[in-house]
Amino acid sequence: MEELLRLKGVTQLFPLKKKNVVVLDKISFSVHEGEFVSLVGPSGCGKSTLLRIIAGLVKPSSGSILFRNKEIHGINLHVSIVFQTFGLLPWLDVTENITLGLEARGVSLKERLRKAFKYIDLVGLEGFEEAYPRELSGGMKQRVGIARALVMEPELLLMDEPFSALDAFTAQNLREEILRLWSSGKLSLKSIIMVTHNIEEAIYLSDRIIVLSTHPGRVIGDIHIPMARPRDRDSVEFTKLYDKIYSMVVMAKI
Amino acid sequence: MDKESIHFENIIIELFILFALIGFAYVFYKREIITVSRVANLTVRNLPYYTLRSLIRMGAAYIFALLFSIAYGFAAATSKKRAAIMLPILDIFQSVPVLGFFPAAIFFFIAIVPNKIVGVELASIFLIFTSQVWNMAFGVYESLTTIPKEIKEAYHFFDPYGKLAFVRLYLPATIPKLIYNSIVSWSNGWYFLVACEIFAVGSASYSLPGIGSFIMESASESKISLTLLGILTLIVVIFLLDLFIWKPLSQWSRRFRYSMNPGEEEETEVWGVVSLFWEFVGKILRSLKNKIVKNESGVLSFYNIMHKIFPNKVLYAINKIILFATLLLTGLLVYKIAIVFPSFIKTIHLSYFLISIKATFFSFVRLLIAYIISVAWTIPVAVLMFYHQKGARILSPILQILASIPAVSLFPLILYYFIKFPHGLDITAIILILTGMQWYLLFNAYGGLKTIPNDMKEVVDSMGIKGPLKFKRLLLPASLPSIMTGTITAFGGGWNALIIAEYIVLKGKVYSVEGIGSLLDKSLASNNQGLFIVALTVMVLTVFLINHFVYRPLYDKIAERFNMEA
Numbered sequence: 014m015e016e017l018l019r020l021k022g023v024t025q026l027f028p029l030k031k032k033n034v035v036v037l038d039k040i041s042f043s044v045h046e047g048e049f050v051s052l053v054g055p056s057g058c059g060k061s062t063l064l065r066i067i068a069g070l071v072k073p074s075s076g077s078i079l080f081r082n083k084e085i086h087g088i089n090l091h092v093s094i095v096f097q098t099f100g101l102l103p104w105l106d107v108t109e110n111i112t113l114g115l116e117a118r119g120v121s122l123k124e125r126l127r128k129a130f131k132y133i134d135l136v137g138l139e140g141f142e143e144a145y146p147r148e149l150s151g152g153m154k155q156r157v158g159i160a161r162a163l164v165m166e167p168e169l170l171l172m173d174e175p176f177s178a179l180d181a182f183t184a185q186n187l188r189e190e191i192l193r194l195w196s197s198g199k200l201s202l203k204s205i206i207m208v209t210h211n212i213e214e215a216i217y218l219s220d221r222i223i224v225l226s227t228h229p230g231r232v233i234g235d236i237h238i239p240m241a242r243p244r245d246r247d248s249v250e251f252t253k254l255y256d257k258i259y260s261m262v263v264m265a266k267i
Numbered sequence: 268m269d270k271e272s273i274h275f276e277n278i279i280i281e282l283f284i285l286f287a288l289i290g291f292a293y294v295f296y297k298r299e300i301i302t303v304s305r306v307a308n309l310t311v312r313n314l315p316y317y318t319l320r321s322l323i324r325m326g327a328a329y330i331f332a333l334l335f336s337i338a339y340g341f342a343a344a345t346s347k348k349r350a351a352i353m354l355p356i357l358d359i360f361q362s363v364p365v366l367g368f369f370p371a372a373i374f375f376f377i378a379i380v381p382n383k384i385v386g387v388e389l390a391s392i393f394l395i396f397t398s399q400v401w402n403m404a405f406g407v408y409e410s411l412t413t414i415p416k417e418i419k420e421a422y423h424f425f426d427p428y429g430k431l432a433f434v435r436l437y438l439p440a441t442i443p444k445l446i447y448n449s450i451v452s453w454s455n456g457w458y459f460l461v462a463c464e465i466f467a468v469g470s471a472s473y474s475l476p477g478i479g480s481f482i483m484e485s486a487s488e489s490k491i492s493l494t495l496l497g498i499l500t501l502i503v504v505i506f507l508l509d510l511f512i513w514k515p516l517s518q519w520s521r522r523f524r525y526s527m528n529p530g531e532e533e534e535t536e537v538w539g540v541v542s543l544f545w546e547f548v549g550k551i552l553r554s555l556k557n558k559i560v561k562n563e564s565g566v567l568s569f570y571n572i573m574h575k576i577f578p579n580k581v582l583y584a585i586n587k588i589i590l591f592a593t594l595l596l597t598g599l600l601v602y603k604i605a606i607v608f609p610s611f612i613k614t615i616h617l618s619y620f621l622i623s624i625k626a627t628f629f630s631f632v633r634l635l636i637a638y639i640i641s642v643a644w645t646i647p648v649a650v651l652m653f654y655h656q657k658g659a660r661i662l663s664p665i666l667q668i669l670a671s672i673p674a675v676s677l678f679p680l681i682l683y684y685f686i687k688f689p690h691g692l693d694i695t696a697i698i699l700i701l702t703g704m705q706w707y708l709l710f711n712a713y714g715g716l717k718t719i720p721n722d723m724k725e726v727v728d729s730m731g732i733k734g735p736l737k738f739k740r741l742l743l744p745a746s747l748p749s750i751m752t753g754t755i756t757a758f759g760g761g762w763n764a765l766i767i768a769e770y771i772v773l774k775g776k777v778y779s780v781e782g783i784g785s786l787l788d789k790s791l792a793s794n795n796q797g798l799f800i801v802a803l804t805v806m807v808l809t810v811f812l813i814n815h816f817v818y819r820p821l822y823d824k825i826a827e828r829f830n831m832e833a
Contacts, residue, residue, distance in 0.1 A: 069427075070420055088427035100421025104439040104523045113435065114425035145522060161425070 019043040023076035038229035046203045051215035054225030093167035097174040101146040132160040152183035166201040226265035280355040290604035292371035321477035328395035340407025361401040364762035391463040398459040399452035406448035410441045446520040457673040486679030614797030623805035630782035634761045637700035649712035674702035696768035704757035715749030
């Protein structure tokens, strides 16, 4: 499969009391078409920062991001992002929240609504088109977040701990939903990168797991998950992988 | 930069602004003696007209304040460099008793506007504006700087060039605080409106006909039924505006909040009639909008409009021109001050300072007495209301209506009854200050008590702690930060009240007590420019010093020690 994204020596420094702390140290890896990649690591390893660098929200101190072999400066218009605490605007209703990005790009109202309804349908938000975020449960809010990201029809979807602000039951529901959408072929999506601290979730969803260490953040592991979907959490293979990654993350903390 | 040096820098900037203000008052000091408490026709028939005049003043001031506060808050929030100078300015204007600068403002507007009646009107609108705007501007600044990080990030991601940022992100984000602070500012405005109208010095030259001057004039003519009618009209107008404008607005503003913390704010109930009224207005507005606006996407984009009218270069130029004009005007003011400074030095004596300091001391004692009385009744009442929620639900709207009466409008009435007694004006002054102070304390104390988290109450109750111990260990510490906020606001109001309350002219006869307010008025009346400026300086500096060296450290300590989130 073709290479979609490449990170070359991405380094991020953070000034702290007149000293620069290295948050991310020369991170390099690529993501290919068709891959669902998870970034896993102990808290404070800079995985969320790395995701923001890929999105173009944060400028790295050094290093570069290539998307289809072209260097990216500023917001990467081929990617879209789902936030941990949703980042919905409370004063916009569901449809307006979803179409915000299209509106900013000057897409006409008619076209905006057509696209919005398509994705509202896909993520299961029918009947909530005119609801305001405060009227929705956490799970529904994240569905809006996902629809808002998908409506931009990105090639790469970034998800920053998308299920960690939800209760366990809702989170599992949404995971299944994401897998269903991912495998449905109805999306423009080529790849997904997800940041998580939940190892089980990472194994359950992804094709590949990149493990980061902390202080400084470095790639210490790049593991392929060869299991077929749907995956059985109680299988020997699953547990083995879990133990392997778990010990890597624990070691990375020290 | 560490916190200490920022603090020090702020003090320097604020002192500079203070002296620029005093310099402004000096430069525009004129020989003309003014009074503004006159209505031509003291009859019931004219009451609606005078009320309308007052309302127009209020409305004009508020619209200016609204636009200015959004622009000011936005400018300060979007650049750290701008904030470094704009925030101290905000701070000074919020704490300085602006009423002391009213004469200078009148002279200034008379100087720049050829028509003297218009000049006085503008000065009063300007004064009401200053009483409203800073609180609102701070609200805008605060809401823009506290937009949750992830919402800001998400917004920036989906609108990387910020084309819709103003209408979709910034403006909506300011609405809850802007409305909330508008309500505070609006009632503040009433106070200053009435104060402007009854502010009197010397013999008649100019007048501000309005509801305030109607009340004052009728009281000084001993037509007490007219005075009462005037006050009643004012209360009814304030009540109706609250019912039809502010209550619906504050309910509407809820949808712009990020989250709802239970118990943070009481549900404001909007009456059926009122919602019907707004539905009707909304329908008219929508049909008007549909007629005028055909192309929806063009309208929403503030960015597009701005850029159609002003291309980037022009915007940049406007920015530079504003900066340049500000610098030029400041320079001009400094130059003017420098020119008149030698002659100013000649007009002042050392004794002026002693007189002013003594007067400030007397005024401060008055403030303190009023404060002690306020605390003595408001804290127990707040605690009682906290314990008896049912009673509080009945009492609280009544108290709110009482509190919405601008204290100065009662001043003529109180004056009428107490002026005959020995120390009559002293008593009146303290009552006036009290009526201005007590509500801030009551509502802040009660508000602080209401935000005590339920689990904390349950812990204390489960251990059987009650009575004085519960007050000492839970209620007082929990509400202390809000009581402190109330204290600061109350004193701010008190200083302004002094200026009207300590010196009064009734039918050509001057009544006054020793104090900084009366000193300002007396020096104006006797045209002693040197004394006026010295008195103003001493008062402003006193307020400034108390703010910096008493309130702020105290507030920081209390906030640090008793903060709920610790």
